[in-house]
Amino acid sequence: MPVITFKYKDLKDLGIDMEKDELINTLPMMASDIEDYDDEEIKVEFFPNRPDNLSVEGVARSFKGFLGLETGLPKYEIEPSGEKVYVSPELAEIRPYIKFAKIEGVDFTGDKIKYIMDFQENLHWVIGRNRKKVAIGVHNADVISGPYKYIATPKDEPSFLPLESDEEMTPEEILSNHKTGEKYAHLIDKFDKYPLIIDKDNQVLSMPPIINGELTKLKEDTVNIIVDVTGTDEKAVEQSLNIICASFAEVGGKIKSMELEYENETITTPDFTPKVRNVHVDLTNELIGGTNLSSEDIKELLEKARFDANILNEKELEVIIPPYRVDILHEVDIIENITIQYHINAVEAKLPDIVTVASENNWFKGEKVIRELMIGLGFQEVMSLMLTSEMGQYKKMNQKEIDHVQVAKPITISGTMIRTSLLNSLMEFLEDNKHEDLPQKIFEIGDVLYMDDNSFNKTKQVKKLAGMICHSTANFTEIKSTVSSVVSNLGYNMKISDSTNTSFIPGRVADFIGESKNGKITGFFGEIAPEVIKNFELEYPVIAFEIEFKL
Template sequence: MPVININRNDFCRLIGHEIPMKTIEERIPMLGVGWEGTEGEEFSIEVFPNRPDMLSVEGLARAFSSFMNIERGLREYKAEPAEEFLIVVQPKVMNVRPFIVSCVVKNVDLSDDLIRSVIQMQEKLHVTHCRKRKKAAIGIYDLEKISFPLTYTTEKRTFKYVPLEEKQEMSLQEILEKLPKGKDYAWILEGMNEYPILLDSRGKTLSFIPILNADENKIDNKTKNLFIEVTGTDEKTVTEVLNIIISTFGDRGAKMHKVKIKYPDTGIIYTPNTSPKMMSLEPKYVNKILGLNLRNYEIIEYLQRMGHDAVEINKENIEVTIPIYRTDIMHAMDIVEDVAIAFGYENFEAVIPNISTIGEENPLEVFASRLRSLMVGHELQEVFTFILTNKKNLFNKMNVKETEIAETANPKTEEYNVVRNWLLPSLIEILERNQHHEYPQNIFEVGDVVILNPYTDTGTETKKRLALAMCHSKTNFAEIKSIVESMMKNLGINNYKIEEAEHKSFVAGRCAKIGIDSIELGVFGEINPVVLENWKLEMPVSTAEIDIDLLQKLI
């Protein structure tokens, strides 16, 4: 999780009160951040992924000020309409990096503190919420050096401009091969024939997205007006990131102006959208979850201490207005959590659970831990992936026929709209995203998959699986077979059978199934070159997937 460094003096200036370091150390962890320590007038905190708005001194000061009852309630950020700021999105960029949002920020006092805060926030957002710039990337420019309208388009690898902190023109391909930022993020653009570019009306390059800005429009401490853009592959993420950024500048007294964006298919939109979200909250739900008996006015006060606005509609309903920077609020339970934080976890009465059983570790988890130890003994690294994915990853890229699986209702993004029914695609995706790291890359995961089962109450059944993947130049069927057999023998199983199998994800003749008696436990082998090509993998891969539930029951 990201750690950020905060200057106490700047922190206190933003709050408008002098706060002793001891008070900050005692109270700030109550907001759900980790205290890392102090050095002189600076302190460090660890920010959890659900609160990207606190990845800057401005965001942290804002949250702390509300929590300490210094300035509570909703903070609104307005952006004035301005027709002269226009971005035209070209059709050919829609299949590459389709989303762009933007804002013009004026009357900025770019002090050393603000520059340091913005750079830190941009870097930490890129690593976390932006998924290393793949889902979103931020560009900040000197407005006075730009001529509108802008064009968001793509250009060939031979296209040239002068990148940031360089003196000579370089082609896009040279930037990816020679410059540090190019090398770090080239993996995002793999497989593309043309790359995203932002140009102004004079044809001058603003940025090679999401790699590196142009040197001509960089900012310095003399800059007063900024142009900010966020591009990405996920519309929700780019919108959230822009809202976090404008709230940062808004807290410094800057004035925001909207940017007009013309899409080739959906028409014109104006960004940023500074309208806060609304959510209905039932007080009885709050009290049921927290085990309290709070009155409506108390719930409202606690919500105001967390930066929300709230009004009583009637005794059964409170309408909550959520600030634009709170990207983590998705369900009423998130609002309840804020009430609990403001109430103070230290104020909850400790109660012994009213149950007569003695807890112990689930036998399946004990067995899974044993398998983890065996995999680590084979020098495999454990990974943890999301149970949510998409059909393209599960079926198309794995070269298998689509089957009926559990799907999510009203998904927030197309990237995560189904529940996985096997683990291997998740491991292959990890390998795809880490091709810029050295080999070998040998990984495993013990994780859940969801299978449709009409005989259960939910129509689904959760199964635990073990999957492993070996990725290096010399991996083959024999290597993965030896690991699977070693696992079985270490578990004391000698009556297993290995037979040749057919599976479209694997090379014909290099695939086998393993089982006990007539019960099939899993499959392993060398990944089909078609699958490797679908995932843009250049190294051979051998994999295995074993049903842990079945295996435990059979031994």
Template sequence: MPVITIKFDELRKLGIELSNEEIIETLPMLGCDIEDYDDNVLKVEFFPNRPDNFSVEGISRSLKGFLGMELGIPKYTIKDSGFKVFVDEKISKIRPFIAVCIVKNLEFNEDKVKQIMEFQEDLHWVMGRDRKKVAIGLHNYDVVTPPFYYKAADPDNVAFVPLNSQEKMTLREILNKHETGRKYAHLLKQYKKYPLILDDDDNVLSMPPIINAELTKIDENTKNVLIDVTGTDFKAVMQTVNILSTSFAESGGKIETVEIIYPDKKVKTPDLTPKTKLLNVENVKKIIGHDISLDEIKHSLLKARMDVEEISDDKLKVYIPAYRVDILHEVDIIENVAIQYRFNNIKPRLPKVATVGEEDPWYISDNVLRKIMVGLGFQEIMSLMLTNEDTHYKKMRLKEDDRVQVSQPISEDRTMIRKSLLGNLMEFLRDNRHAELPQKIFEVGEAVYIDKKSETKVKSVKKLAGAVMHSNTNFTEIKSIVATIIKNLGYKMELEKTNHPSFIKGRVAKVRAKMKDKASIEGVFGEIHPEVIINFDLEYPVTAFELEFTHQQP
């Protein structure tokens, strides 16, 4: 999750008149964790559902509401710039959507420029899915000439000086030679033409989603900023430009809209029109479990920087600011009421259940597995049950089959429930390539299958999976690990020949184990296929196993 570094004095400059201790005490009430702090600097971690709080300005805005300093939807100075962006029809099959705006009268210093870059990259990760869905460009507006053009360009016939470089490169050369270009080349290499943003003098501003031009680089002398957001999801593009523009406006910036001219429509961005949702007062009381009054609910919503209109004694119309992308359902509004009312004011009460609680035997067995794995020198990881088809099937060399899909996924990388833990382990190894070798990791978790015979149509199973990565790991090592696990559980191991697309042929085995009155175990282990290793950007051999526990727990 994003960790935001802020200086206490910056919050005070934005109007938060609290001591360091009071800031540290107050911020967790907004739903963040304090990672670290000293006398000058504070590091906080916000959940990805609140990207509007990924900047010091966003945090200040939320704090002002929580402290009652400012209530309701923030009002920003916004006017029409009169400028346009013309969108080439040929870009529609590559990266079809763009939002652009101008923010003027800003003040920068070296620290501020660094914070903005960090804010941009945090949004790339959360909103953009590492630039695949959304990519952001921030430019010095004073060195370019409107109108602007968003087009598909020949990668060998256009050249410019990319950010932090001194020599001109063609678009194709940037993907092959520039560090950032190589990192994100996979987003464009399948296309014959690449996206490009130019001004009226044919100056290149950006090559989305790869890199900006050195020409428009922001520094301490920048006063006016041009924001461009491009992507494959129109809604996400609009949300991102709203978050960026309002964050700049919190520090005194003046927003100017820009008209986007598509071949079939016209759109002005940013559009800060609030969303509206109805709120049932009784639902608030029921879910919070507290007899909160109508006036207290309304005041809490105002502190959450929302506006509210009373429709009846039991219904409120809530106006949600355009930068709040996390409000999807009524329950999200109720959560905000609870936060602003303060959880400490909600009195706990015992449930009306006359029973004695005890740990579920199913989870007792988890601890047994953990002790065995830790004893073998493995480190536990915990990953999400939600994954995506690319990671789960394509990168693991598996054919797609029946699976439980998410009907309305909030992101492109969380579209299905996993059927295996191996993809999660490989993702973890990829994200921790910088760590020392050997790496030995495991996970105890659930997977879900389609079960047409079941009334619920799904079947949840417990799995244990582990992976080893170092230069000399091999079939013998992973076999001895699996044998030790089986033996410590009191089972007798049986091996069978098998083939599995994720493993090297001839270096993979199927394992079975049974014991009377206990669970049976089925699984697979071996050396991970080189193609899978490359798919996850790894450079060393990987061996892995996955065991599934059926019937009763061990």
């Protein structure tokens, strides 16, 4: 969950003059949670569906509406800057989307540089999937001049001084020898050329999505900035730029548009055109429950949520949505905002009028048998979340990434996808418990999710069993014996074949099929590859298996 930290004084400077205790009691009513606080500052968690609240300026804007201090759609004026950015067609296959804005009259005194950097990083993983979809650069505009260029540069040129570095480096050297470059190299290292943003004198602003140049580093006396947002998802890039610009505008920053020159078109950014959706009075009262709100009541609540609203008739309203509210996808999202402004604690609770008779699912009956079998073989059960990350599921397991279900608004950077295997969860468990005595024998019974174009929701849920053993003499013979025992005790006949599973040592891994009158299972087992063991910072051999049940 993204956490932002700010001082009470910061909120007071933005127009919220409230005692600490009252503030702490009121903030959770705005769909947030108090993480920690002291006499000077407070840490607040916001759900990732509200990235506009990941800055103190955004919090103040929402808070003013909630308290009725300012209501309705915030109005932000955008003037042309006259600045141009030329976009190279070579970037279409590398990192195709970019948006720019210039903001004048900013204030970076005190803690404000730290705040904007935290805001930037929160947006990187809430919207940007750890810079894969979106990367943001904020630059001191007073040390550079346009027109600017977004180009694809060779790996070995030009050399420039990356942020927080003492020596110039080529793009290739940054990916290999710079701490930040090594961390994000996987985003672009497969390409022959790398993205670069330069000014008219060929000075480097940034190498997206990796790192900014030291030249445009923000300082306390910086008053004019340029914001660039690049990425692989045009909508996410546009949303990120709008959120940042609106946040600066809340504290007096003057937003200036910039023109992006492509081969066949010119685009002006940012675009602050509001979205328009309708909301219905009957559905609002039905979903909230226990209310009898009129169209006038709903209009007032919408304005407190910082929307504009026009009453079309007594049953329907037109809602004008600000450009920074990227979470509004459906009418129910608008109703959620109405509920928050109504005060959700004021909604009367009641039991639903539903009567059901339950019975145990057959799979869970079988699961009990599997659990007893594994415990009988000396294994200890592990239960982990279905959420994982591409880093843990694929890269650290030395697996090629396949199509998978992604989380649209991840709460944490470690929960960006639904797992397709159980093995990395077991490896993470061993990593967290490497201080415990050996041998360690663990197993998990759980669900994974595959993409499936033939199903109604385009996904297929599959049941799996995985086991893992770690000790100094763990080997192929031991895991083969374990799997044979599991499969035979479950009533299947096992047939073994060669495997190319890259998480395991070549020649010490096998695939298998199990068949019985009750159905079919498939799976694999073997010795985990040394590079995978190293990725999880383990020091002893690891053997593992995974079984997929065909229900």
